Amino acid sequence: MKIETCAVHAGRHIDPATGAVTPPIHLSTTFERSADGEYPRGFSYSREDNPNRKDLEECLAALEGGSQALCFASGLAVVNAIVQGLEPGDHIVAPDDVYWGMRRVIGEVFGKWGLETSYVDMTNIDDFHAALKANTRLVWVETPSNPLMKITDLTAIAALARGAGPQIVTVCDGTFATPVLQRPLECGIDMVAHSTTKYLSGHSDVVGGALITRHDNYLFERARKAQRYGGGVPSPFDCWLTRRGIDTLALRVRAHSENAMRVAQFLCAHEAVEAVHYPGLPSHPGYAIATRQMSGYGGMLSFQVRGGREAAMAVAAGCELFLRATSLGGAHSLIEHRASIEGPNTRTPQNLLRCSIGLEHVEDLIGDLEGALKS
Numbered sequence: 001m002k003i004e005t006c007a008v009h010a011g012r013h014i015d016p017a018t019g020a021v022t023p024p025i026h027l028s029t030t031f032e033r034s035a036d037g038e039y040p041r042g043f044s045y046s047r048e049d050n051p052n053r054k055d056l057e058e059c060l061a062a063l064e065g066g067s068q069a070l071c072f073a074s075g076l077a078v079v080n081a082i083v084q085g086l087e088p089g090d091h092i093v094a095p096d097d098v099y100w101g102m103r104r105v106i107g108e109v110f111g112k113w114g115l116e117t118s119y120v121d122m123t124n125i126d127d128f129h130a131a132l133k134a135n136t137r138l139v140w141v142e143t144p145s146n147p148l149m150k151i152t153d154l155t156a157i158a159a160l161a162r163g164a165g166p167q168i169v170t171v172c173d174g175t176f177a178t179p180v181l182q183r184p185l186e187c188g189i190d191m192v193a194h195s196t197t198k199y200l201s202g203h204s205d206v207v208g209g210a211l212i213t214r215h216d217n218y219l220f221e222r223a224r225k226a227q228r229y230g231g232g233v234p235s236p237f238d239c240w241l242t243r244r245g246i247d248t249l250a251l252r253v254r255a256h257s258e259n260a261m262r263v264a265q266f267l268c269a270h271e272a273v274e275a276v277h278y279p280g281l282p283s284h285p286g287y288a289i290a291t292r293q294m295s296g297y298g299g300m301l302s303f304q305v306r307g308g309r310e311a312a313m314a315v316a317a318g319c320e321l322f323l324r325a326t327s328l329g330g331a332h333s334l335i336e337h338r339a340s341i342e343g344p345n346t347r348t349p350q351n352l353l354r355c356s357i358g359l360e361h362v363e364d365l366i367g368d369l370e371g372a373l374k375s
């Protein structure tokens with residue numbers, strides 16, 4: 001089944017009680033037992049499972065081509081659930097420009113857990129290979145990366161990790177690409193993590209996360225326990241909204257990508273712009289891998305403004321259509337000075353602005369940036 005069809009049909013069931021085509025939202029926290037004490041409909045208590053969450057998990061597993069999925073209350077709840085499954089002394093390999101929230105989870109939430117972490121440039125396969133150790137248990141990949149849009153070769157990472165032993169579980173954060181543009185499990189990666197807050201729900205009105213696995217593995221089973229007993233679960237309404245957003249995922253992601261390509265080309269040609277980071281530009285170092293690995297280049301880009309931090313801030317301030325806000329993947333375009341949100345230890349250049357290119361008409365977006373860059 002093609003992804004457009006899957007996005008509309010997977011995890012959708014006609015309501016047996018009413019025939020409703022759009023699923024009802026099951027707010028009930030508890031479900032009836034039969035006289036013999038069993039749960040014949042499969043649900044007992046909504047932290048453990050809920051019909052809306054089950055439908056969304058079924059849909060996400062199908063979209064990624066995985067065997068099972070787990071939904072969480074946020075993307076970072078997924079990261080917490082996975083890291084919590086590791087043992088003291090275990091080693092993690094993660095990208096040196098990994099989403100900064102992940103660094104905070106590893107360093108601040110699990111600081112006393114005794115984990116060892118190597119942050120490496122995963123676009124350099126030799127560096128990655130050299131970072132693997134006998135105690136490596138988790139390899140985390142993020143591609144395209146946030147906010148520098150670096151591209152990592154998923155097939156190469158999966159093969160090297162597999163070659164280093166069956167104890168290593170590989171996870172790709174697929175938030176920027178979505179399953180429409182990139183299929184990590186088909187590249188041999190074990191699991192895909194998403195902040196469903198972004199493109200999957202797609203309208204900037206839900207915070208959520210998901211973990212999808214290709215096959216049974218102990219970190220997925222431990223994440224399931226973290227979900228059910230730890231309780232970081234999404235509400236039925238959030239699951240329902242996310243499932244509804246997925247109906248239009250393929251159309252939205254392609255429209256975001258087309259707009260982003262045009263904006264990237266415009267920025268490249270602008271004299272006030274020092275560098276543009278967009279994997280769809282032939283000048284991008286990851287262009288060849290992105291072209292092989294992705295079916296489009298996505299709606300995210302970042303660019304560096306000549307003149308440093310103040311000049312970048314002034315461009316963001318001069319935008320009228322682009323909203324100055326964090327997050328990504330919604331209908332409206334967003335612009336953000338990443339270094340100031342990431343704080344004093346950031347590795348992000350001070351003159352960098354990250355853009356989530358929305359679904360407005362691209363000429364209006366280019367006009368807005370043109371005005372802001374002029375001022």
Ligand SMILES: Cc1ncc(COP(=O)(O)O)c(C=O)c1O
Binds near residue numbers: 142195207
């Ligand atoms: C690539 C990436 N992964 C994970 C997350 C965390 O997701 P959430 O904000 O839903 O917890 C984000 C949030 O911005 C992100 O950009």
